[in-house]
Amino acid sequence: MSGSGRLSSLLIHGVLILGIAVIAFPILIALIASSHDQITLVGKFPFYFGEHFIENYRTVLGEGMKRAGGGAVGPMLMNSFVMAIVIAVGKIVISILSAFAIVYFRFPFRMGFFWMIFITLMLPVEVRILPTYQVIANLELLNSYTGLTLPLIASATATFLFRQFFLTVPEELTEASRIDGAGPMRFFWDVLLPLSRTNIAALFVIVFIYGWNQYLWPLLVTQEESMYTVVMGIQRMVTVADAQAEWNLVMATTILALLPPVLVVVLMQRWFVKGLVETEK
């Protein structure tokens, strides 16, 4: 590498680090704010960590913003966690089963079902807000985990992903297990499911984040505080915080709300990248 090459390489690293710093800046600010008491944050922003870090997090987790009428964040995190897990597992189970049926069987209406699932790509919650809400209300599923999760577990992309993958599985495997006398479910359990492990892992990461980050749907379906998820709970705190200025507690909640999905992405990076690329195909 020539001298100018080294200089430009230094410059490239410099710009990259600057970019990362700018992107991470909001998180740094939130972390700092969550370590101070309420009064410190009122004046000029303090560019150092305060001493109230543990105290603030303990407060929001245990009792929430009591003075401002905000609920405890502990149960909200629990609700978010249940919601994300149920949606992820549910989506994977119903998608892998329907993909298995569509690829490995010939039956009337097979392509009809396939197109029905495909069309749901075009029906995001946002365009059918009111009627979907009414369906849930009529089924008396408001303020329940079922109402929170069931409408979100149907997925065209997950079904596609499994279908595409099953189509690449060699026919010899199917033939061999048929010669061995294995029925379809046996083949599914012993051959197809083990082969799908990486796809399932990749999909799990993507769908977990999708479930955890849901906002509009929980906003509609939950009216009882005991059912709030943390992502939607924050918005209520902001509205209150503006009047009460308890930004230290709001920022502590924000950190708690973004930590689980961010950890999943960072720790399962390989699956995450695979899932992101595959589901967009």
Place this chain on the structure above:
Amino acid sequence: MHKRVTFDNKLLPYLLVSPQILVTLVFFFIPAGEAVVYSVFSQDAFGIEINFVGLDNFLFLLNDPHYLRSFGITVFYSVAVAVSALIPALILAVLADGVAKGATVYKTLLIWPYAVAPAVAGVLWVFMFNPAVGIVAQWLRAAGIDWNYKLDGDQAMALVIFAAAWKQISYNFLFFLAGLQAIPKSLIEAAAIDGAGPMRRFFTIILPLLSPTTFFLAVVNMVYAFFDTFGVIHAVTLGGPAGATNILVYKVFNDGFIGLDLGSSSAQSVILLLIVVVLTVVQFRYVERKVQY
């Protein structure tokens, strides 16, 4: 694409597809159908009487200045979010592709914002730009800018655009990086030997070869801004001030749940539905199956 070897069973395949089909019918098709039905009826103020009005709800919307304004705002907002999320991502991806060591570290440090919920991203930005206590608001004021996004519509728009674009940069970065890594290095080296400088190489070789990825990402980003950033708007501006950030998706919610105007909200849903159909068709028909050179 069909399997040669299949299983014979009359009942089993139906059992296997039934959970997916049931959920799809109850929560997708029936509500979407109802939206279409409601969109041609009108309800009186008390919700007692319901009349068939044909396409009146649609005609009303298309002549309603509020709706048209919201439409214009949404288009501007989507394009602005896409551009603000694409350009930094492209620059970072080109740089990361060029480093010999540490590319994976940069990748890890750049992808995590994808996992932050739009609403949470909104709250992070609200705090930085809060007129009273926000650090960036304080800087802006020190620089002589009269910053108050709660009163100034343009400032509110800028804030929601940045908050929405911020978390989308990582997504674009990943796809740009994959696209760049698929470009044969020999091609770029050949250009370098011919005497083309880095800028020239970027604009005449890399950018054209990257255009399928760019087009794909542009569509995905527009769809994201259109439908997935409800949380940003709801957490940051509630569509205000004075409707300056009232994007279509927020308006459907607001008119349906706050305003309780069933007919209009449903007609708006149907229009959104048509937009999704168009965008999906564009995505499937005209967007290249990504980075295959």
